[in-house]
Amino acid sequence: MPACCAFGCTNRSEREKGTGITFHKFPKDEERRKLWINSIRRENFIPSKYTVVCSVHFEEKCIDRTSVNIVRLREGAVPTIFCLFLLTIKIRGTKLENRQLKESLPLPFLIQTTVMLHCQMILLSLLLLRVLIHQPNKILKEL
Numbered sequence: 001m002p003a004c005c006a007f008g009c010t011n012r013s014e015r016e017k018g019t020g021i022t023f024h025k026f027p028k029d030e031e032r033r034k035l036w037i038n039s040i041r042r043e044n045f046i047p048s049k050y051t052v053v054c055s056v057h058f059e060e061k062c063i064d065r066t067s068v069n070i071v072r073l074r075e076g077a078v079p080t081i082f083c084l085f086l087l088t089i090k091i092r093g094t095k096l097e098n099r100q101l102k103e104s105l106p107l108p109f110l111i112q113t114t115v116m117l118h119c120q121m122i123l124l125s126l127l128l129l130r131v132l133i134h135q136p137n138k139i140l141k142e143l
Helices: 030-040 095-104 107-134 136-142
Strands: 023-025 052-054
Touching: none
Parallel strands: none
Antiparallel strands: 023 052
């Protein structure tokens, strides 16, 4: 029952059956493996032979779905989609503790979090726009 190793991703193989989400092991080729590790962008990350990345993190052009039973990655595929996952930090306690915790977070972490939040807002805006274009009457009735 592998789980995707991408930070913030909650996809697990037993939960995703029938959804079209597939799981892919890291390449054995050292060069390609390093590309994947760099793409994952997790500090001190060393994947095991069982570590997987789910298909959500690959562009559709990287996935070969031509076989009826097997979904494979195309040659040279590298996971590149990571801004879909909203990073949430649960901060409890007093205001002083919260401020100290926020101030202790490294700047790259805060920048990456901000970028991910912007990606989320853009995706939500695009989804809303798509609904407005394709189902304007439904939206107007609810307003």
